[in-house]
Amino acid sequence: MELATDTHNGFAVTLRNLEKRFGDFVAVNRVNLDVRKGEIFGFLGPNGAGKSTTIRMLCGILEPTAGSGTVAGFDITRQAEEIKKHIGYMSQRFSLYEDLTVAENIDFYSGIYRIPAARKNARKEWVIEMAGLTEHRNSRTAILSGGWKQRLALGCAILHEPPIIFLDEPTSGVDPISRRNFWDLIYQLAGEGVTVFVTTHYMDEAEYCDRLGLIYRGELIALGTPGELKSRFMAEEVIEVLCDQPQEALEPIEQLAEVKHAALFGRGLHVVAERADDAIPAITARLKELNLPVNRIEQILPSLEDVFVSQIESHDRKEAPQREVAS
Amino acid sequence: MLERLKCMLVKEFIQALRDPRMRFILFVLPVFQTVVFGYAVNTDVRQVATAIYDLDNSQESRELTAQFVKSGYFKVTEYVDRDSQVRELIDRGKVKAAIRMDRGFGAAIRAGRSTPLQIILDGSDSNTAGIVLNYAGKIAARYSEQLQLQQVTRKGGIPMRTGGVELQSRAWFNDNLESRNFYVPAVIANIVMIITMLLSSMAVVREKEIGTMEQIIVTPIRKFEFILGKTIPFVLIGFLDVALITLVAVFWFEVPIRGSLLLLFGATALFLMSSLGFGLFISTISQTQQQAMMSAFFFIFPAMLLSGFAFPIENMPPAVQWLTYANPLRYYIVIIRSIYLKGVGVAVLWPQMLGLAILGGVILSFAVRRFHKTLS
CATH class of the missing domain: 3.40.1710.10 (abc type-2 transporter like domain)
Structure with a gap:
């Protein structure tokens, strides 16, 4: 791989006002983003938020409606075919040929990527080993489990050792152990200097990323490291309340003036408040009145999910009046 | 260029030949159809x-x-x-x-x-x-x-000698007017059209369905490499089916083949441009194999009815007769029957071959132009 290509002021991906419309529907709304070289960048958002659409524009298979961007230093509208030589892409569907064997799938993609003859065999063995398919190299792909297919698909997508990898919900439909192994693999690749751009809607996976972008209704609503998001993007404070009957405690707590929002969380409640110091005594008092014993109540560091929910809610609050004016 | 094409071809052949249903469609169906037309379809009226x-x-x-x-x-x-x-x-x-x-x-x-x-x-x-x-x-x-x-x-008289005309008919190229000789060669045209148009469009659309299309278009493969990789196998399969049906026709049904086999394959190549062009076009307008199949039949039925395969073009209203000039199958069937029964060559058949070449060129280039390496 040419070295010059994957640096554009040190950024693997740069996006400026990127926009994609399908008719009246705005799938991606003026997204600005810079992804540094060698970073694991996570794109977090609910289904239909525009994650896949963005990634497809970056891979040069979907043309943006407006805006611009570069991937590996190439323009996404004018140099799509150049980009394709420098990226690996894997979609949530693990697109393999099920009627071909493991080895035949690898041979096919290594031919398409024109891996030099000298490296071909080494790359093939690397993929087979990495995916743990030594025993199954001559089995048809159709019989493999989800985790195997996932790693084989990743292997086929990075046979040509691209400096940037795009993974679109790579762990959907895969068991937890395979997911964990898959992330080990991603760390390994990132350690070798590969930029990884990954979309997910799993909060725990988002924690593994170096940096995160929160996308909601086509808009990038928050950007930062997981730590930054938890501290900077959370204006309110979060209180965890552990009690025996959280369902019954939920409504009375939400009605308190000091509380903005409460939600069931595991075996307790997460309560969002302007100031935890004011809310804790109020909650304690209210629950005592209702004769609901509290096991523990304390301010905690918000989880990514808290941040995500709070960001979406504040986004909706901002949008709602505008929408009323519009309609 | 050649390396990518080579691995496309290897993949396509593995996929086509590994699936038992595909093997059946490619090799058994043509023979079966030939036998049906050889035995069952008989427009001779006897007994x-x-x-x-x-x-x-x-x-x-x-x-x-x-x-x-x-x-x-x-x-x-x-x-x-x-x-x-x-x-x-x-x-x-x-x-x-x-x-x-x-x-x-x-x-x-x-x-x-x-x-x-x-x-x-x-x-x-x-x-x-x-x-x-x-x-x-x-x-x-x-x-x-x-x-x-x-x-x-x-009455004891001598029959009057009157002048009269006695018709002595002789059917050239098919002395006994066997309908088998008329239909069996034309089965080639139908089979080649169905197999190449239908299967080539389905082979492309199947990749859309299973998601490998998305994976392929993010690779640096060129549009032409992909298209050639998808069509060349069906060119070869088309030739193979022509040979297969010819063998059954000549050795089983004793249909005479009087012209040049080389010319038959040449005309087949010209016809395949149209047939694969339609197949490719269908793949650009279909998202699922089912849609592709429906669209293919939308082309196949009118093409067969207006080809002169079963219903004489001369009996059609003039406007419809004109329409048949846009039907590649019409030319191909005339060429096949002429090669088989009349044994004529390019000197006679060049207008039909020219027709096939022009239609094929137009259809194929239109389809290739419509085919894009992006999602839409």
């Missing part, structure tokens, strides 16, 4: 099931009945004596024709008078009815001629 409705039962009426049987075109399966029976037999399809001779038939003939002979036909099959009528007319005419001759001879 028509016939009822005799003889109310006279005289020597003359039995004589005429014997004449009908002797001709080989009629086979007497029933004797009836009531109108209602005739009706019943034709309704149930037990007979296709009924021959009725009224009381006094023999007496009239003996007295030297004309007498009617009635033939009742099942007109629901208009083609057969027309042919049967024609045969019956000839038999009746010949019998009248015989009667005249007999009467003149019986």
Whole structure:
């Protein structure tokens, strides 16, 4: 791989006002983003938020409606075919040929990527080993489990050792152990200097990323490291309340003036408040009145999910009046 | 270029040949269709099931009945004596024709008078009815001629010498007018069209369905490499099917092949441009294999009906006849039949080959232009 290509002021991906419309529907709304070289960048958002659409524009298979961007230093509208030589892409569907064997799938993609003859065999063995398919190299792909297919698909997508990898919900439909192994693999690749751009809607996976972008209704609503998001993007404070009957405690707590929002969380409640110091005594008092014993109540560091929910809610609050004016 | 094309081809062949259903479609179906057309499709009319409705039962009426049987075109399966029976037999399809001779038939003939002979036909099959009528007319005419001759001879006279015209017909290229010779070669055209158009479009759309298309278009493969990789296997399969059907036609059904095999393959190559062009076009407008199949049949049925395969183009209204000039199958069928039966070469067939080349070029370039390496 040419070295010059994957640096554009040190950024693997740069996006400026990127926009994609399908008719009246705005799938991606003026997204600005810079992804540094060698970073694991996570794109977090609910289904239909525009994650896949963005990634497809970056891979040069979907043309943006407006805006611009570069991937590996190439323009996404004018140099799509150049980009394709420098990226690996894997979609949530693990697109393999099920009627071909493991080895035949690898041979096919290594031919398409024109891996030099000298490296071909080494790359093939690397993929087979990495995916743990030594025993199954001559089995048809159709019989493999989800985790195997996932790693084989990743292997086929990075046979040509691209400096940037795009993974679109790579762990959907895969068991937890395979997911964990898959992330080990991603760390390994990132350690070798590969930029990884990954979309997910799993909060725990988002924690593994170096940096995160929160996308909601086509808009990038928050950007930062997981730590930054938890501290900077959370204006309110979060209180965890552990009690025996959280369902019954939920409504009375939400009605308190000091509380903005409460939600069931595991075996307790997460309560969002302007100031935890004011809310804790109020909650304690209210629950005592209702004769609901509290096991523990304390301010905690918000989880990514808290941040995500709070960001979406504040986004909706901002949008709602505008929408009323519009309609 | 060549390396990517090579691995596309390897993949396509593995996929086509590994699937038992595909193997069946590619190799068994063509032979099966040829056999069906060779044995079952027969527009020759012989041994028509016939009822005799003889109310006279005289020597003359039995004589005429014997004449009908002797001709080989009629086979007497029933004797009836009531109108209602005739009706019943034709309704149930037990007979296709009924021959009725009224009381006094023999007496009239003996007295030297004309007498009617009635033939009742099942007109629901208009083609057969027309042919049967024609045969019956000839038999009746010949019998009248015989009667005249007999009467003149019986009266001791010498038959009058009159001038006359006797038709001596000879069907070139197909002496016995066997419909098999007409249909079996043209099966090639149908099979090649169905297999290449349908399967090539489905091969592309299948990749959309299983998601590998998305994976392929993020690779640096070029559009032409992909298109060639998808079409070349079907060119070879098309040639193979031509050879397969020819073998069955020549060695099993003894259909003569008088022209050049090389020319047959050349014409097939020209035809494949149109057929694969349509296949590619269908793949650009379909998202699922089911849609591709429906769209392919949308092309295949009119193409077959307006090709002259079964229904003569000369019988179509002029506007429709003009339409058939835009049908590649029309030219291909003329070429195939001419090579097989007439044994003619490029000197005669060049207009059809030119037609195929022009249509193929237009269709193929239109389809290639529409084909994009992006999601839409």
